[in-house]
Amino acid sequence: DADVTQTPRNRITKTGKRIMLECSQTKGHDRMYWYRQDPGLGLRLIYYSFDVKDINKGEISDGYSVSRQAQAKFSLSLESAIPNQTALYFCATSEGPNSNQPQHFGDGTRLSIL
Amino acid sequence: GNSVTQMEGPVTLSEEAFLTINCTYTATGYPSLFWYVQYPGEGLQLLLKATKADDKGSNKGFEATYRKETTSFHLEKGSVQVSDSAVYFCAPNPYSSASKIIFGSGTRLSIRP
Numbered sequence: 001d002a003d004v005t006q007t008p009r010n011r012i013t014k015t016g017k018r019i020m021l022e023c024s025q026t027k028g029h030d031r032m033y034w035y036r037q038d039p040g041l042g043l044r045l046i047y048y049s050f051d052v053k054d055i056n057k058g059e060i061s062d063g064y065s066v067s068r069q070a071q072a073k074f075s076l077s078l079e080s081a082i083p084n085q086t087a088l089y090f091c092a093t094s095e096g097p098n099s100n101q102p103q104h105f106g107d108g109t110r111l112s113i114l
Numbered sequence: 115g116n117s118v119t120q121m122e123g124p125v126t127l128s129e130e131a132f133l134t135i136n137c138t139y140t141a142t143g144y145p146s147l148f149w150y151v152q153y154p155g156e157g158l159q160l161l162l163k164a165t166k167a168d169d170k171g172s173n174k175g176f177e178a179t180y181r182k183e184t185t186s187f188h189l190e191k192g193s194v195q196v197s198d199s200a201v202y203f204c205a206p207n208p209y210s211s212a213s214k215i216i217f218g219s220g221t222r223l224s225i226r227p
Contacts, residue, residue: 041218100146105157
């Protein structure tokens with residue numbers, strides 16, 4: 001199921017570099033999300049967007065920025081990468097607006113910052 | 115505030131054993147409740163959900179019942195298989211939109227043949 005596609009799947013980079021992670025979806029959903037996953041901490045929300053003109057901070061937005069280029073595309077940038085941003089990053093979508101609607105996830109981007 | 119607590123892993127069982135993964139939550143109002151599963155190298159995918167009290171969600175032999183009186187949503191399966199090895203996340207959504215699902219820390223399940 002490639003309804004939510006993340007690129008790249010893996011990335012190794014150095015401290016201080018600017019990095020962009022991309023997400024595209026074919027589900028036709030308006031709502032898109034970026035999470036990071038760290039061992040033992042579950043998923044934490046970085047940013048979310050309800051439509052092309054809407055951007056909202058999540059619980060851990062410092063050091064990150066996003067761009068919603070189109071309904072289908074939502075990219076995450078690390079302006080100046082630091083080692084504690086090493087994590088697994090997930091993009092997700094939802095049909096919204098009801099709380100009973102699940103989120104649909106991409107397969108993740110494993111990011112390592114040296 | 116809103117929070118979720120789920121059983122810490124890892125949990126290791128033999129094939130055909132009975133599985134329970136506990137999940138309790140703190141939330142205002144009437145949250146929708148979800149279990150997600152993450153197989154190795156993949157993203158999370160919805161396993162089952164329940165949206166009101168006493169509802170039972172079920173899928174792939176897994177079940178969970180929405181217990182409002184105990185604010186719990188425990189995941190059960192009567193006979194696990196090796197292919198059930200994965201990480202399981204309990205995720206209540208207490209908000210009026212799907213914007214801020216709260217994810218538990220995840221329970222890693224390993225099944226021995």
